[in-house]
Amino acid sequence: xxxxxxxxxxxxxxxxxxxxxxxxxxxxxxxxxxxxxxxxxxxxxxxxxxxxxxxxxxxxxxxxxxxxxxxxxxxxxxxxxxxxxxxxxxxxxxxxxxxxxxxxxxxxxxxxxxxxxxxxxxxxxxxxxxxxxxxxxxxxxxxxxxxxxxxxxxxxxxxxxxxxxxxxxxxxxxxxxxxxxxxxxxxxxxxxxxxxxxxxxxxxxxxxxxxxxxxxxxxxxxxxxxxxxxxxxxxxxxxxxxxxxxxxxxxxxxxxxxxxxxxxxxxxxxxxxxxxxxxxxxxxxxxxxxxxxxxxxxxxxxxxxxxxxxxxxxxxxxxxxxxxxxxxxxxxxxxxxxxxxxxxxxxxxxxxxxxxxxxxxxxxxxxxxxxxxxxxxxxx
Numbered sequence: 001x002x003x004x005x006x007x008x009x010x011x012x013x014x015x016x017x018x019x020x021x022x023x024x025x026x027x028x029x030x031x032x033x034x035x036x037x038x039x040x041x042x043x044x045x046x047x048x049x050x051x052x053x054x055x056x057x058x059x060x061x062x063x064x065x066x067x068x069x070x071x072x073x074x075x076x077x078x079x080x081x082x083x084x085x086x087x088x089x090x091x092x093x094x095x096x097x098x099x100x101x102x103x104x105x106x107x108x109x110x111x112x113x114x115x116x117x118x119x120x121x122x123x124x125x126x127x128x129x130x131x132x133x134x135x136x137x138x139x140x141x142x143x144x145x146x147x148x149x150x151x152x153x154x155x156x157x158x159x160x161x162x163x164x165x166x167x168x169x170x171x172x173x174x175x176x177x178x179x180x181x182x183x184x185x186x187x188x189x190x191x192x193x194x195x196x197x198x199x200x201x202x203x204x205x206x207x208x209x210x211x212x213x214x215x216x217x218x219x220x221x222x223x224x225x226x227x228x229x230x231x232x233x234x235x236x237x238x239x240x241x242x243x244x245x246x247x248x249x250x251x252x253x254x255x256x257x258x259x260x261x262x263x264x265x266x267x268x269x270x271x272x273x274x275x276x277x278x279x280x281x282x283x284x285x286x287x288x289x290x291x292x293x294x295x296x297x298x299x300x301x302x303x304x305x306x307x308x309x310x311x312x313x314x315x316x317x318x319x320x321x322x323x324x325x326x327x328x329x330x331x332x333x334x335x336x337x338x339x340x341x342x343x344x345x346x347x348x349x350x351x352x353x354x355x356x357x358x359x360x361x362x363x364x365x366x367x368x369x370x371x372x373x374x375x376x377x378x379x380x
Contacts, residue, residue, distance in 0.1 A: 001293050001294055001296065001297040001299065002297075003327070003328055003331045003332065004331075005293075006293075006328075006332070006337075006373070007331075007332060007335060007337050009289075009293055010337055010373070010374050011337070013286070013289070013378065014374070014376070014378055018336065019336040019338070020336065020337050020338060020374050020376075021338050021374065021376060022213070022314065022338045022339070022340055022372060022373075022374055022375060022376075023213045023214075023313070023314060023374075023375050023376050024213075024376045025212055025213070025217045026275075026279070026376070026377045026379060027268075027271075028275070028379055029271045029272065029274055029275050030270075030271040030274065031267075031268050031271040031272065033271070034050065034267035034268065034270055034271050035264060035267050035268060037050075037267065038050060038263050038264045038267045039264075041263075043263050044262060044263055044264040045262050045263060045264075046240070046260035046261065046262055046263065047263065048262075048263025048264075048266070048267075049263070050263050050264075050266035050267040050269075050270050051069050051260070051261055051262075051263050051266040053266070053270050054069055054218075054223075054261075054266040054269045054270050054273070055067045055068065055069050055223070057270060057273050058208070058223055058225075058273070061198075061273065061276070062190075062198040062200060062201055062225060063197070063198055063201060064198070064200065064201050064225040064226070064227065065226060065227045065228070065229070065232070066225070066226040066227070066228075066229070066231075066232035066235075067223050067224070067225055067226075068223065068224045068226070068232060068235045068236050068239060069221065069222070069223055069260065069261035069266060070221065070222040070223060070224060070239055070259045070260070070261055071220060071221065071222065071259050071260070071261055071262075072209065072211065072220050072221060072222045073101065073187040073207055073208060073209025073210070073211060073221075073222035074101040074104060074105055074209075074222070075222055075239070075257070075259040076187075076207035076208060076209070076222035076223055076224045076259075077101065077102065077105040077157070077183070077185055077187075077207035077222075078105040078108050078109070078257075079207075079224055079235055079238060079239055079257065079259060080183050080205040080206065080207050080224050080235070081105055081106060081109055081111075081155060081157075081183060082109060082238065083205065083231060083234050083235050083238065084154070084155055084181040084183060084204070084205060085154060085155075085181065086106070086109045086111050086154045086155050086181075087109065087110070087111070087152075087154065088109060088110025088111065089110060089111070089151060089152070090109075090110075090111040090112070090151060090152050090153070090154040090155075091111065091112055091113075091114050091147055091151045091152065091153045091154070091356070092106045092111045092112070092113055092114065092153075092154060092155045092156065092157060093113075093114045093115075093116050093125075093130065093133070093153060093155070093156040093157070093180070094106065094113050094114070094115065094116070094125065094156065094157040094158070094159075094346075095115065095116065095117070095118050095124065095125045095157075095158065095159060095161075095346075095363070096115040096117075096118075096345040096346045096347045096357070096360055096363045097118045097123065097161065097342060097343070097345060097346075097363045097366060097367065098159045098161070098185070098343065098346060099159075099187070099343055100343065100346065100349070101187075102157055102159055102185050102346075103346050103352055106157070107351070111154070112151070112355055112356075113346065113352060113355050114133075114147075114153070114355060114356045114357070114358075115346060115347045115352075115355060115356070115357040115358065115360065115363075116129050116130050116133050116357075116358045117129040117358060117359060117360045117361065117362050117363055118161070118362050118363050118366070119166070119167065119362065120362050120365075120366070121305050121306070122161070122164055122165065122166045122167060122305045122308075123161035123162065123164055123166075123302070123316075123366065124158050124159055124160055124161050124164065124165070124166025124167070124168075125156070125157075125158040125159070125166055125171060126167075126362070127167050127170035127171045127173075127174055129358060129359070130156065130171060130174050130175075131174045132358070133358040134153075134174065134178050134180075138153055138178060140178055140179050143179050144179055145178045145179050145180050147356075149356075153178070153180055154180065154181060155180060155181040155182070155183055156171070156175050156180050156181070156182050156183070157183045157184075157185050158171055158182065158183075158184055158185065159184075159185035159186075159187070159188070160184065160185070160186050160188060160189035160192060160199045161188065162188055162302075162310075162312075162313055162314040162315075162316055162372070163188050163189045163191075163192050163215070163310050163311040163312055163313035163314065164189075164192070164302070164304055164305055164308065164310045165189060165192050165193070165194035165199050165304075165305060165308040165309075165310065166194075167194075167305075168182075168184060168194055168199070168202040168203070169194070169195065169202060172202055172203065181203075181204065182202075182203040182204075183203055183204075183205055183206060183207070184199060184200050184202060184203045184205075184206035184207070184225075185206070185207055186199045186200035186206045186207060186208055186225070187207060187208060187209035187211075187214070187222070188209070188214065188215075188313045188314070189310075189311060189313070190208055190214070190215055190216065190276070190311065191215060191276055191277075191279075191280045191311040192308065192309060192310050192311045193308065193309040194307065194308045195307050195308075200225045201225065201227065203227075204226065204227055204228060204231060205224060205225065205226050205227075205231060205235070206224070206225045207222060207223070207224060207225075208222055208223040208224075208225065209221075209222050210222060210223070210265075210269055210272075214313065215276070215279055215280070215283070215311055215313050215377075216269065216272035216273055216275075216276050216279065217268065217269070217272060218261065218265040218266060218268050218269035218272070219265050219268055220265060221261045221265045221266070221269060222261075224239075237256070238254075238256040238257055238259075239256070239257055239259035239260055240256070240258075240259075240260050241256050241257070241258050242254045242255070242256035279377045280311050280312075282377045282378060282379075283311060283312045283313070283375065283377060284310075284311075284312055286312070286315065286375065286378070287301075287303075287310075287312040287315055290315055290317075290373070291303060294317060298319075298320045298324070299317045299318065299319055299320070299324075299328075300317060300318040301315070301316075301317050302315075302316040302317065302318060302370075312375065313375065314372045314375045315372065315373050315374075315375045316342075316370055316371065316372050316373070317370070317371050317373060318366070318369045318370055319369045319370075319371060320369070321368075321369070322368040322369065324369075325341065325368065325369055325370075325371055328371055329341060329371060332373075337374065338374060339371050339372060339373050339374070340371070340372045341367075341370065341371060341372075342366060342367055342370040342371075342372070344367075345360070345363055345364070345367050347360070
C-alpha cells in the first residue's frame with residue numbers, strides 16, 4: 001500500500017473528503033441528557049451522583065476493587081505515585097517511549113525518571129530490560145531498592161502504549177523481587193485485556209485517562225484504580241483536599257490536592273461508558289481492515305501482543321525507514337489526513353536529558369519508524 005492508496009482507504013472508510021483527525025470523540029448516546037440533568041440539579045462540580053456512578057461503573061467494567069475519579073489522567077498518576085510513597089530525591093523507572101505526562105507526574109514529586117527500554121511487541125516497558133538494569137545497577141537493602149549511585153528506587157511506571165497491554169505480570173514479578181512499587185499508566189488502555197484481566201488491575205494502583213482524545217471521554221478526567229481498601233481510602237482523602245467529614249466544619253488534616261472530577265464531566269463519562277463495548281468492537285474491526293491492507297506493503301501494522309486483547313486506541317504502523325516515515329507524515333497531513341509520529345523520546349527532552357538510561361535500542365528504532373494513523377470510532 002503506497003501513501004495515495006492509504007489516503008483513499010481512510011477516506012473511503014470514514015466516507016468524507018474533509019479533514020480526518022487522528023482520534024475524535026463520538027457523542028451519539030445520552031451525553032446531552034445526563035449533562036442537562038446535572039445542570040438541572042445544580043450539582044455540576046465535585047459533588048454529585050454521576051461521579052459516584054462513574055466510579056461504580058468503572059469498578060464493574062474493569063473488575064478493579066476501587067476507582068477514584070480525578071480531574072485528569074496526570075492527576076491520577078501523580079496521586080498514585082504520591083500514595084505509593086515516592087519522595088523527593090527518589091528514582092522512578094519508566095519507559096522513554098511515552099507521553100510526557102508520565103514523566104511530569106514523577107517530576108512533580110521531586111523524583112527523577114530512569115529510562116529503561118520497551119519491548120518491540122508490546123511497545124511497553126520490557127520486563128527483561130528492567131531485570132537486566134536492576135541486576136546491573138541496584139541492590140535491595142532492608143526491603144528497599146537502592147541504585148548504586150545512592151538514590152532509592154521507589155517505583156516503576158509502565159504505560160500500556162496505544163492501548164496494547166505490556167507484559168505486566170512479568171514486570172510485577174521483577175518489581176516484587178526488587179521491592180519496587182509497580183504502577184500502571186493505563187491512560188490509553190481502557191477496555192484492553194491481558195491474559196483475560198483488565199489492564200490497570202495488575203498493580204496496586206493505576207491511572208486511567210478520559211481526555212477528549214481517549215476511547216471514551218469526560219472532556220477532561222481521569223481515574224485511579226486500587227486493589228486495596230487502605231490505598232483507596234488514602235487516594236480519596238488526598239484528592240479531596242484532605243477534608244475530614246463533618247456536618248459543617250472545614251477541617252483539613254494535611255496538605256493535599258483538589259483533584260476530584262466534576263459531576264458534569266462524570267455525566268458525560270457515564271453516557272460514554274454505556275457504549276464502550278460497541279466502540280471497542282468498531283475499533284478492532286478497523287484494526288483488522290488496516291492489518292489486511294498493510295499485509296501487501298513494506299509497512300508493518302502493529303497488532304495486539306500475544307495473550308492480549310487491545311482496544312486499539314491508536315492504530316500504528318512501522319515504516320521501513322525514517323525517510324519513508326517522514327514522507328508518509330508529510331503526504332498525509334498535506335491532504336488533511338492526520339497522522340502523527342510517536343512522541344519524542346523522553347530522554348531527548350531538555351528537562352530529562354540528564355536522566356539515567358539503560359540501553360534503548362528498541363525505543364530508538366520505534367521512534368524513527370512509528371506512525372499513528374486515523375483511529376476514530378466510525379458509527380455507521
